[in-house]
Amino acid sequence: GLAMPVTTWADTSITFEVPAIPGGPKQLLITNAAGQTCANGITVHVLDAGYHPPIVTVPDAAHPTIQSAIDAAADGTLIIVAPGTYNESPIIYKNVKLQGMGAGDTVIDGRFFLSYLDDWLAKLQSIEFDGPEFVPPQVKEISRGQVITVVAKAGSFSSSFPPQVDGFTITGARGEEGGGIYVNAHCQHLIISNNVIRSNGGGFGGGITIGKAYVGDNHNDHIRIHHNRVVNNGGISLAGGIGIFNGADHYEV
Numbered sequence: 001g002l003a004m005p006v007t008t009w010a011d012t013s014i015t016f017e018v019p020a021i022p023g024g025p026k027q028l029l030i031t032n033a034a035g036q037t038c039a040n041g042i043t044v045h046v047l048d049a050g051y052h053p054p055i056v057t058v059p060d061a062a063h064p065t066i067q068s069a070i071d072a073a074a075d076g077t078l079i080i081v082a083p084g085t086y087n088e089s090p091i092i093y094k095n096v097k098l099q100g101m102g103a104g105d106t107v108i109d110g111r112f113f114l115s116y117l118d119d120w121l122a123k124l125q126s127i128e129f130d131g132p133e134f135v136p137p138q139v140k141e142i143s144r145g146q147v148i149t150v151v152a153k154a155g156s157f158s159s160s161f162p163p164q165v166d167g168f169t170i171t172g173a174r175g176e177e178g179g180g181i182y183v184n185a186h187c188q189h190l191i192i193s194n195n196v197i198r199s200n201g202g203g204f205g206g207g208i209t210i211g212k213a214y215v216g217d218n219h220n221d222h223i224r225i226h227h228n229r230v231v232n233n234g235g236i237s238l239a240g241g242i243g244i245f246n247g248a249d250h251y252e253v
Contacts, residue, residue: 001029017141023048023166025097027227028168030236040194043166045078050231053078053161054187058076058086065122066090066098066108081168082110087112089120091149092165093249094159100167103196104228110147111172117144119130125150130154131185132215132247142184143177146209152186154219162189173200178243179233180207185211185218186249196229205243207235211253212240224252 002014014030020112022047029041056069058081063069067090069079075095083105092098098105113120124142127149142149147170152161154194165181173179179202181192197207204213207230211218230241244251 001027004028018044018046021046023051025051029227038095040103040140040196040229042194043164045097045099050071055080059084068208070094070098075156075158081106085109088116089113089145089147089149091120091123091127091151092163093129095150095161095163097161098166098168098245099164101193102167103169103194106150106167107169107171108147109172110145110170111174113145118133120144124149124151125153128153129184129186131217132212142212143174143175143182143202143209145175146178146180146182147171147173147200148181148183150181150187150190151180152188154186154237156186157188157190159189159222162191163187164191164193165195166191166193167195169196169198171197173198173202175202175209176214177204178202179206179235180230182209183208183210183220183223185212185220187223188219188221189223189239190220191224192228193198193224194227196231197232198229200233201236202233204238204245205234206240208242209239209245210243211245213243213245215246218245219247220251221247221249222251223248226252
C-alpha cells in the first residue's frame, strides 16, 4: 500500500493529502501509531481524466431515497449516500457503485420491510433480470425481506466498472432466504466492501447470500467480498454469516 501524508488526526476525523496517483477506486485503511490496522475502511474515488463517472448524491431534491437514485442513474454512475439512516430496502439492478460515507455514519436499515412490501414488489416486477435458470417460463420471484437485493440481466455487469456496495452499516433484515445482502444471479464482478453487516436474519444466509440454494448455476462469478465486518447475523437452515451457492466461480473473500 501507499502511505498518505496526514495533515490532522483527531478522535473523530483524519485529514490527509492524496498524492498524484492514477484515478480510480482506492482502498483506504487506517493504521495507528501502535501498528494496528482497522478491519474495514472505505473506498476513496480518485478522479482524473481516465476515471470520472457521473455522480448522483443522496438525498437531494431529485433523489430523496437510495432507490430513487438507482432508478435515475445510468450504468457507470457513482451514487454517493450522505451520512444518515435510510429505512428502505433498495434493489440494485444497474452497473452502479453505491458509496456510503463510512459504516459508522451511513446506515441502511431494513427492519420496516413489511410496511413497504407492496412498493418493493412493484419495483421488482418493473425490473428485467435473469436467473437463476429455472425451468421455463422464468418466474420473477425471489427472496423477500433482505436489506439490499442485487439482480441483473445476463452479461449486464461489467468488469470495467464493477458494481459495488461500500461504506455502509446494513442491518435489520428478516429475510426469507437472504438477510443483509441477497445477490440473485448473473451478478458477475460485484464488489461488497468496507461494510458492517450486522443483526440480520435469513433462511439460507444471514449476512451475505450469493445465489439461490439448491438450484443450478447462479452465474455469480468473480465476486469480491473484502474488508467487511459480518457480525451477529443468523441463518435458519444454512449459512449464518456468508453463504455462497452454486455458480460463483473465482470468488474472493
